[in-house]
Amino acid sequence: MTVAAVRIPPLVDHHCHGVARSALSDEAFEAFLTESDAPAAPGTSFFDTQLGFAVRRWCGPLLGLAPHCAPGDYLERRRELGPAESAGRLLGACGIADFLVDTGLTGDLTSPGELAAAGGGAAWHEIVRLEHLAEGAADAAGSLYGFLDSLAASVRESARTAAGFKSVAGYRHGLDLDPARPGSGEVRAAADRWLAGRTAGERLADPVLLRHLLWSAADTGLPLQFHTGFGDPDLRLHRCDPLLLTDFVKAVRPTGCTVVLLHGYPYHRNAGYLAAVFPHVYADVGLSLSHTGARAEAVLAEMLELTPFGKLLFSTDAYGLPELYVVGAELFRRALARLLAGWVGEGAWAAGDAERVAAMVAADNARRVYRL
Amino acid sequence: MTVAAVRIPPLVDHHCHGVARSALSDEAFEAFLTESDAPAAPGTSFFDTQLGFAVRRWCGPLLGLAPHCAPGDYLERRRELGPAESAGRLLGACGIADFLVDTGLTGDLTSPGELAAAGGGAAWHEIVRLEHLAEGAADAAGSLYGFLDSLAASVRESARTAAGFKSVAGYRHGLDLDPARPGSGEVRAAADRWLAGRTAGERLADPVLLRHLLWSAADTGLPLQFHTGFGDPDLRLHRCDPLLLTDFVKAVRPTGCTVVLLHGYPYHRNAGYLAAVFPHVYADVGLSLSHTGARAEAVLAEMLELTPFGKLLFSTDAYGLPELYVVGAELFRRALARLLAGWVGEGAWAAGDAERVAAMVAADNARRVYRL
């Protein structure tokens, strides 16, 4: 089989996060290599995962080390260079032209502008996390009506500048939400209950208010991202199957809202199905490629079964470590190029189609969906 | 790895539909390339899917064009040839020796006899769609008892000539039906409710009547096909997991009824499991190969994990376009031959077993199950 090369243009990363501004302890670094909320089990290390191996492979050379250098050597070299220099080298090499940054995570993280600057002067846009807006409004509000008004204002305000909204309802409740738009009385009652029992900073998990956020965002006309599939143990994975959104997808269709399904793994084929049968649904495999490392090509291949090629997006879901940008982008580029070249090589695809699809998935689809 | 060739005999397509008799607009043609119920999203095309690419690859040359010619050129050439000549060239080349046609779809479609004649004088048999029988009986019936009697008669009558029955209960309700045979009082009450509220032509979705149809079909001793897995957005995919039929499969076992699970994707491994543990269960991957195109080999491989080789059947589920017969048959033959040859090449299978299994899956299993 002759494998023709397939060129992948600079990427639009439509779902990502800031990286740590300050130096990380070895433990803190390792904790960013996993979705677990606890240290690795006795006798094991989070470096001994597909993601850990991928970091050593791709990032070592960017910091002047051999690929697959020992974790200890890698951490030492990183300390030596410091967080800013490390981030600059890594982000500068990741080949991402536009960062769409979910700004709803707290901690000492780079702003979207800082991230894009470190990435060699890339473009950036903001994705606003809905639950973060609601929690901010609740922290500031003096009354029920103050909360609801200020939430409405902040959704409206965000919509003027953001590229899209994001929901983590999958984490906070599960995607098995009532698909219908909640009535205003229902929303008031739920807000009343939530605010009454709430201590400052507390997360939103009330299903009525989570739905209120979804419908508020849908009304803005901006794309609405959903966490689906695997993540940290706050979620119940079987309640994050994107198919659980089917009725919401149908209900929201008349508003013109675009629904973007993130990650999906191990339900990514289900996300691809929804993207295939509903014109307003898009999907990525995001985080799934970074965490499956040497298997990224196999996972992406499954996503390229039903998903129409104009419906698939690229993201890293990188968070905390600039390494995750490098790994997410390298694994994606390599997996996509190998898959498409393989199909061209066996005659299943035309070479011109492969180049065209590569450009669509890498950047063009995201530019169209988010109107960048 | 030396890849020995594996011969695949002419196919028995145990689940398919008629093709359009008259010329199709470009939009109508494209609509047959998807399970979506709407035009492709702005900026996208249903030609940009694995199925679209497979049609251009395999069908272009049969109409005198290059493989992977542009969609516009393909559509133009097809208009030039006209529907009958196009269908003749395509069906004549698909290598199907026997068509088992689900006749429950309406529209200007070829009859089974016309289809088989266009397919070079192939054999054909009818598969009767249960819901279609019930809807016909309801349209004609003057009373409750008239309906139930005429339904019973049409099931009995169909069983005399048909090769099997098919249920689309997955679409109409989901496969999470009560597995038990409904009592006659229950059936009467449900029929009464349904007929009272029904306008002519209305689809059957009542779960009691859907179950009544299943058990009526089971009593005839003919194989009973079930739609499972993906399809158009009328269904909720997670309610079409074939495992939801487990208790029905157990309940119906004493009647001697043979259950045939169609498509299954992305739950095709689950269908394979049921075929492995229940003697009266069979399965195919049908539509899944056409819609996954360059990935058909990977999908078929998953089906060849647990499914006993005497339990797997071939189908195209082609509908509307003769192209779907070509693509379904080519992808199946190629995927099966490559998989089996690969296993022979690495020593996992004997060459003689590969030839034998190819013949079983391509045709012999269907001939035995449907007593052709």
Place this chain on the structure above:
Amino acid sequence: MTVAAVRIPPLVDHHCHGVARSALSDEAFEAFLTESDAPAAPGTSFFDTQLGFAVRRWCGPLLGLAPHCAPGDYLERRRELGPAESAGRLLGACGIADFLVDTGLTGDLTSPGELAAAGGGAAWHEIVRLEHLAEGAADAAGSLYGFLDSLAASVRESARTAAGFKSVAGYRHGLDLDPARPGSGEVRAAADRWLAGRTAGERLADPVLLRHLLWSAADTGLPLQFHTGFGDPDLRLHRCDPLLLTDFVKAVRPTGCTVVLLHGYPYHRNAGYLAAVFPHVYADVGLSLSHTGARAEAVLAEMLELTPFGKLLFSTDAYGLPELYVVGAELFRRALARLLAGWVGEGAWAAGDAERVAAMVAADNARRVYRL
């Protein structure tokens, strides 16, 4: 691609069963090749499965026959050699250094000691099946308190010598159990009900008592194995998704209990997810490799996506036939070596890491988890 060889050390089989002591009829032999509870469907054979082909491939040569010899020849040769000689040849060649045997199955099976002796003087340990303990206590008990006391004593006693416990709650009820520890009143009431209605030898299926067993085992500090995924038709496969254990896994975490998820297929990726996010969860693919034969490499590859390399274990789940030890071990070794060598060959993994991970998965992880 240059494929470097990856050495796999002698295996620790952390989940297996005895093999038949006496000669088996051809029908009895074939019945051990399937999870079905009935003879193969008319016109089919359980030899015509991936497992059947794998047995002919790997075991024929160990009995002096060609690989892929006809089933009839294989069965004749086995009769000629007799059960002890056949078992000795097969077990002696399987490369397993330590057998952790579930002793909860009845029938004329070898004891762990006999099994290990036939396996060339391997080590062995016992895994105690919880439901078997409860059923034994119920058979012997004269009263409610006698039952509960004797059950508690037998759990305590088993914990002194066993390497771990195993639950088949997935078979008896499904894994969708209430995750909470049942109160003592609740346990007494459930035991009272069960004992009152019970005939000797009857299986335990009461969900409260199944949960009582789980929590009793968790209190001992020994690893607790769960059947998850496919098995015989006693289970409902969709109720054996390991994700249904998520809340139990969270609830049991403070006790220090180690949870080991067996098989998982077709939900093995879900098991890998749980192993990735919970420090006290481990997993294998066990039975899945034997039953998927030529596809074992693909299935193992899916397991090596999210599962941390320190969390994956090896098992055959062999039962009845010594052939299943040979096939389980050969398929595992070959699949693992090919996968890792492939990743080394394409530069994704370092050769040293591949050797290290091979040793972890083959034996070291099990030695650490079970404190062998």
